Each structure stands twice: as C-alpha cells, then as structure tokens.
Amino acid sequence: MNEFEWRRQLRELREPVAPNRDLWPAIDAALDGATQAVTPLPARPSRRRRWLLGAGLAASLLVSGGLGWQLLQAPPRNTSTAATSNWKPADPRLAGAAIELDAARMELELAIRQAPDSAGLQRLLRRTEQQQAQLRHLADRAS
Amino acid sequence: MPPVSTAAHDSDDVRAAAAGDRHAFQRLYTLHVGRVYGALQRLAGYDHARAEDLTQEAFIRAWQKLPGFRHESAFGTWLYRLAVNVALMDIRARGADPVSVRDDELLPDPGETPFCAAERGELEQAISQLPPRARAVLVLHDIEGWRHEDIGDELGMAVGTSKAQLHRARGLLRKALGEHS
Numbered sequence: 001m002n003e004f005e006w007r008r009q010l011r012e013l014r015e016p017v018a019p020n021r022d023l024w025p026a027i028d029a030a031l032d033g034a035t036q037a038v039t040p041l042p043a044r045p046s047r048r049r050r051w052l053l054g055a056g057l058a059a060s061l062l063v064s065g066g067l068g069w070q071l072l073q074a075p076p077r078n079t080s081t082a083a084t085s086n087w088k089p090a091d092p093r094l095a096g097a098a099i100e101l102d103a104a105r106m107e108l109e110l111a112i113r114q115a116p117d118s119a120g121l122q123r124l125l126r127r128t129e130q131q132q133a134q135l136r137h138l139a140d141r142a143s
Numbered sequence: 144m145p146p147v148s149t150a151a152h153d154s155d156d157v158r159a160a161a162a163g164d165r166h167a168f169q170r171l172y173t174l175h176v177g178r179v180y181g182a183l184q185r186l187a188g189y190d191h192a193r194a195e196d197l198t199q200e201a202f203i204r205a206w207q208k209l210p211g212f213r214h215e216s217a218f219g220t221w222l223y224r225l226a227v228n229v230a231l232m233d234i235r236a237r238g239a240d241p242v243s244v245r246d247d248e249l250l251p252d253p254g255e256t257p258f259c260a261a262e263r264g265e266l267e268q269a270i271s272q273l274p275p276r277a278r279a280v281l282v283l284h285d286i287e288g289w290r291h292e293d294i295g296d297e298l299g300m301a302v303g304t305s306k307a308q309l310h311r312a313r314g315l316l317r318k319a320l321g322e323h324s
Contacts, residue, residue: 010285013266016177017184019195024172027202031165034203037210117228119235120299 089139101132157218161209168209172202175219179226185282186230188271197233201226227283231297234275261320269319277312284309 088095108125115121153174159167179201184194205222212221261269270278279298283289284305289297291305298305 007285009261009266011288013185013263013270014286014288015181017181018177019180019198020191021195023176023180023195023199023202024169027172027199028165028169030199030203031168031206034207036161036163036207117225117232119231119297122235123299 089135091139091142094135094139097135098132101128101135104128105132153218154214157209157212157214160206161212168206171218171222175222176202178219178223182223182287183226183230185270185286186227186234186279188273188275188278189267190271193233197230198226201229204229227287228297231279234279237275265320269316272319273312273315277308277315280305280308281312281316285313 088098105125105128108121108128112118112121112125153171156164156167156170160171176198180194180198183197183201184191187193187197201222205225208225212218270282273281280294283294283297284291291302291309294300294305295302300308
C-alpha cells in the first residue's frame with residue numbers, strides 16, 4: 001500500500017456522523033443563559049486583531065528581555081508583596097518590570113475579549129502571568 | 144481547508160438566528176450537527192461523550208458569536224472552524240498542549256514501518272490511542288484535509304513543527320496498525 005492509498009483510506013473517515021442522541025434540548029436550554037454578542041465580532045482575524053497580537057507579543061518579549069536583564073543584576077533590597085494586579089515593588093528596577101507586565105497583561109486581556117479563540121493570545125497571557133509570579137517571587141526572596 | 148459540504152441556502156436562517164430566532168438556529172443545528180459532531184468525534188479520539196459535550200459547547204458559542212458572522216464564508220465553514228477550535232481548546236485545557244512537543248519521546252520513529260490497509264474500526268481504534276496532540280495534527284491534516292499553514296495558525300506553531308508532528312503521528316499510527324495486522 002502506498003502513501004496515496006493510505007491517505008485516501010484516512011480521508012474516507014471524513015464524513016458527517018449523527019450523534020447517538022439529540023443534543024438540541026440541552027443546547028436549547030443552555031441558550032437561555034447564553035447572551036449573544038451585542039457588538040458584532042469580526043468573522044476572521046482582522047487587522048486590529050493581528051495588530052493586538054503583535055503588540056501583545058512585542059510587549060511580552062520586551063518585558064521578558066527587561067526582566068531577564070534585571071534578574072542578572074544585584075538583588076533588590078526593598079520590595080513589598082501585594083495582590084496580583086497593580087502590585088508595585090519598592091525597588092525601582094522591579095517596579096518598572098511590574099508596570100510593564102501589568103500593562104502587557106491588560107493589553108492581552110483586551111485582545112482576548114476581541115478574539116477569545118486565539119490560542120496564541122491565551123498562551124501569551126499565561127506566559128505574562130508566569131513572569132508576574134516570577135517577579136513577585138524574586139521580590140519576596142530579596143526582601 | 145476542506146471543501147464546503149453544506150448548502151449555502153441557509154443564509155436566511157443565519158440572519159434570523161443572529162437576530163435571536165431560536166427556531167432558525169435549531170434548523171441550522173439540524174443541518175450542520177453531523178459535520179460538526181463527526182469532526183469533534185475524530186478529534187476527541189472517538190470518545191462519544193466528550194464529542195457530545197464539545198458539540199453542545201460549539202453550538203452555544205456559535206449562538207453567542209452569530210451577530211459577528213459576516214457571511215464572508217459559508218456558515219457551515221465558519222461553524223466547523225469554530226467547533227474545531229473548541230476541541231483544540233479542550234485538548235489544551237486537559238493538559239495536553241498541542242503546541243508542545245514534550246511527548247516526542249513517546250512517539251516512535253516511523254522508520255520503515257510500511258503503510259498498511261486497515262478496516263475502518265481498526266483505524267478508528269488506532270487513532271483513538273494516539274496522544275491528543277499527535278491526534279489533533281493527524282486528524283486535521285490527513286482526515287479533515289487542512290493545510291499545514293492552517294494547522295500552524297490554529298495551534299500557534301510553525302509549519303515545520305506541524306509537519307514534524309504529523310510525520311511522527313503517522314509513524315505511531317502505522318506501528319499500531321502493523322501490530323494489529
């Protein structure tokens with residue numbers, strides 16, 4: 001059997017399949033609590049969405065670079081622990097990174113509202129949150 | 144992308160459903176549920192219960208997003224893409240990040256394992272045993288007919304990574320089928 005026949009064999013699996021039970025009643029019930037988007041969403045990635053993705057990526061890379069540079073420096077002396085958002089350590093070197101990370105996270109959250117299905121944006125958000133946690137850990141360790 | 148397999152005459156129902164007409168949406172469900180469920184069942188490794196959950200989730204999200212549907216593509220294609228995305232997000236949420244290649248060591252080198260004919264049931268069984276990430280790439284490319292560029296876009300990975308994942312997933316599948324034959 002050659003690759004062509006192999007792929008044809010697999011393609012034959014691509015056909016509609018009826019579910020074993022009618023799923024509509026459950027969907028219909030769930031729609032009662034599901035509101036439709038008031039503001040029309042773009043049907044496919046728009047320039048704005050791509051711009052936001054690019055901006056988010058750029059911000060994340062910028063912050064990663066800045067954070068990496070700060071980690072190489074001498075440990076800070078005065079930091080404070082605070083909540084996840086709007087947390088600002090006393091050390092100015094960490095405060096700058098904290099502000100950048102906060103801004104990047106908010107930017108990404110806004111972009112995700114526009115494109116909630118974007119795996120790339122979700123990944124960037126997780127990475128940014130991890131960097132925030134690392135920064136807090138660093139500040140705690142130094143204090 | 145796979146060809147549009149559904150009729151394009153449902154645009155009136157799409158507009159009505161986007162305006163909140165539940166009956167119109169039910170007609171769309173009836174027309175498209177087979178295609179959606181079929182794809183999700185394959186991506187879910189023929190786990191019927193999970194495929195049902197994903198199908199429900201896909202239609203709920205479609206309802207929510209319908210006001211933003213621009214009719215730039217067929218509704219069936221838009222819905223299908225949305226449903227696949229729901230499945231991929233589910234795979235990721237279950238800790239099997241389709242972007243990662245962490246489990247590459249679990250995948251055998253395809254080497255010279257020959258292509259082999261298999262019964263449909265054997266194929267489905269072998270696909271169901273693939274790791275979720277490998278299965279997602281193989282199903283999207285070899286069954287659903289997606290291009291590597293589209294898979295890369297959806298999974299957030301490079302085209303080369305998608306090709307490498309497919310190559311190794313095929314190897315795993317062929318090895319499983321060889322052992323059964």
